[in-house]
Amino acid sequence: MTQHSNGHHTHGAALEPGGVSVRIIPPLQEMLARLETRRSAPLRGLVEPGPNREELDCLLRLATRVPDHGRLVPWRFVVIEGEARGALGERLDALYALQNPSLPDSKADMWTLYMRRAPLTIVLVSRPDPAAKVPEWNQVLSVGAAGMALTAAAAALGFATQWLLKWPGRDPDAAALLGVTAGERVAGFIHIGRPDRINEDRPRPALENVVSHWRP
Incomplete structure (x- = not known):
């Protein structure tokens, strides 16, 4: 140097x-x-303003800079922002009510409220190629790396995130509303916004409990 x-x-x-x-x-x-x-923030603690267009492009570019054996790009992103949040939430509520006929009225708009909580949500979609020589497990690990890169990039820009995988990501019919097709799977809803408070950090594992050194 x-x-x-x-x-x-x-x-x-x-x-x-x-x-x-x-x-x-x-x-x-x-x-x-x-x-x-860097830490996860409660979903209710993510507030406006969310990322602007330049910041969003930066987040997504950085999220693609992950290990990807075979250059298969076994992941993609679905961005949900603005009025699209409420529109998706209403469709999710309708589907959830159809699947749960005895749903109480108090929960009739639960997914609309869920989707409107964060200024921006990026859905991480896993799309491994089963015909590739690269093992599917390697491809799935790349998806997780993309999600972590996205949360780290958000932290670098001063945002907070919450990575969740609730019913809308686990149910095939709900995922289909996002355009998730056969062979794809939702890896998480990554909610992004400004933190409304400094949250207490959770205990982290002591290195001696999770690290070992291999020796011959």
Whole structure:
């Protein structure tokens, strides 16, 4: 790494003992600090304003920068924002009432309220290719990585997220309302908005309880 007279550092190259050139990339402390404090926010605590068009495009671009063995792109995103939230919620309520004839009146609009809570919802859809040489499990893991990349990108932009998989994502008929087709599966509804409060972090596992080092 080279330091210029203005004090700024640039990426540099160093030679390893074997003569191999290694690119030196300095750590981004602000990024590390933001990742250190990333947490899920309660859905009711996600408020306006949601991402604007430029921020939304940034979120989606970053969400695609994940491991993808075979370059299969085994995932896609469905964006639900604005008035589309209520329109989808009403269709979900109608379907839910059809499936649950004894549903009390107090829950007649539960999915409309659910879809309107967050300013923006991105539905993560898994679409593995069963004919590919890449195992389906690898493809499913890539879907999870895309979801995590999306939540990390949202945190970097100052938003909070809640990743849920409730009835609308688990029920095939409800998922079909989103355009989810045969061979696809909803991996989650990722709700995005501004946090209305700083939420207490949940306990994280001690590294010694989840990390082991393999040795021959």
